[in-house]
Amino acid sequence: MTKDDIIALPNTHLRQKSERVGIITPEILQIVADMEAATINWDESRDHEVGVALAAVQIDRLYKIVVVRNNYDDKSDHTFTAFINPEITKFEGKLEADFEGCLSVPNVYGKVSRYSKVKVKALNIEGQEFRVTAEGFLARIFQHEIDHTNGIVFIDHIRDDPEAFYRLQDDGQLGKIDYDQVREDAELWPAD
Numbered sequence: 001m002t003k004d005d006i007i008a009l010p011n012t013h014l015r016q017k018s019e020r021v022g023i024i025t026p027e028i029l030q031i032v033a034d035m036e037a038a039t040i041n042w043d044e045s046r047d048h049e050v051g052v053a054l055a056a057v058q059i060d061r062l063y064k065i066v067v068v069r070n071n072y073d074d075k076s077d078h079t080f081t082a083f084i085n086p087e088i089t090k091f092e093g094k095l096e097a098d099f100e101g102c103l104s105v106p107n108v109y110g111k112v113s114r115y116s117k118v119k120v121k122a123l124n125i126e127g128q129e130f131r132v133t134a135e136g137f138l139a140r141i142f143q144h145e146i147d148h149t150n151g152i153v154f155i156d157h158i159r160d161d162p163e164a165f166y167r168l169q170d171d172g173q174l175g176k177i178d179y180d181q182v183r184e185d186a187e188l189w190p191a192d
Contacts, residue, residue, distance in 0.1 A: 007104060039054045
């Protein structure tokens with residue numbers, strides 16, 4: 001798979017809830033591999049961004065599967081961990097606003113409030129349950145990706161905040177977006 005297989009708004013599948021994985025079959029393992037390949041290919045096409053995670057819905061597969069890059073500070077590290085049926089079992093810490101982007105919302109960033117710490121349980125690719133406690137940026141990643149499995153895109157959290165939206169400029173810096181222009185672009189927003 002390539003970056004071209006990553007779906008983006010206004011594709012309505014991004015607004016659908018994904019299904020739990022019952023049995024880890026060769027098809028599920030192939031989806032995981034496809035997600036990793038699409039993320040890496042996207043990553044290689046971007047000068048100022050790193051693909052840190054992907055949910056299966058983003059390659060148009062409605063399963064509760066998330067892959068998270070093992071080292072998102074090193075763009076050359078192409079290893080990931082798969083989280084099958086990921087679920088946040090506890091939100092902790094305080095709500096903190098910080099920038100988020102999404103491979104399915106190209107070139108749009110926003111300041112989203114997320115909990116600073118979460119506890120997550122999931123299955124690994126062998127079908128064994130494991131748990132992770134994540135803080136800071138990793139906690140944000142889990143909240144963002146698990147939202148995807150529930151049909152929620154990050155812009156849904158900030159849709160009524162004109163100060164929350166940014167666009168990545170050619171020099172890699174974030175610049176403000178004309179909120180009225182974004183708001184008029186009905187393709188980004190679900191029907192009310």
